Structure formats: C-alpha cells, structure tokens
Amino acid sequence: MYYSPGDLLWFLLLAAAAWYIWANMAAKEQVKRAASNHCKQLGVQLLDDTVLLMRTRLKRDRRGQISLQRHYEFEFTSTGEHRYSGVAVLHGRRVEQLQLSPHHLS
Secondary structure, three states: OOOOHHHHHHHHHHHHHHHHHHHHHHHHHHHHHHHHHHHHHHOOEEOOOOOEEEEEEEEEOOOOOEEEEEEEEEEEEOOOOOOEEEEEEEEOOEEEEEEEOOOOOO
16 A cells, blocks of 8 residues: 555655644643642632643743743632632743742632
8 A cells, every 4th residue: 555645745745743732731730730739839729720831932042942832811819709810831841830829828
C-alpha cells in the first residue's frame, strides 16, 4: 500500500493536532494542581475546581529556547461571599507566575 504526499501531510496534521490537545490537557491539570495548592497555602478556596486558558503564545525561556507560554485565569473566594480572580502563567512545563487579586481575609 502506497501513500501519496497529500495523505502523509494530512496524517502529520492530525498527529500534530492530537499532540496539541493532549499537551493542553496535561498543562491545564498541572496549573489546576498548582493553583489549588497555592490557594490552600493562603487559606482561600479555589472555586469551581477549574482554570480557564486565556492565551497561548510562543516565547523564549531563560535558556533561550522557544516554548509555549500559556496564560490561565481562575476564581477563588476567601469569605465564601465574593469571587476574586487569579492568574497563572505556565511557560513550557514550569509554572512561572501564580497571582491572586487583592481580597478580603476571613
């Protein structure tokens, strides 16, 4: 059985799309764990147990290599009454930033 170059191109595109989806799911789980742990350390509660991908871009890391940088947002509460937002930045496989907005302490 022979494959044309067009068939191989479609196969490569499908494989790249599958890898991208799988990598995004793994990154989201990593950020969700980091945000949950950070919230627990600060005595606040991560709401809805979820993070939302806001932006993805290519950026150089500290070693000069290009990798994906993903920006996530999440919500938390300190008193149970108000929702506050938080931001997490994942660069490659490293959580680069985890920041909570100003909030009331319980």
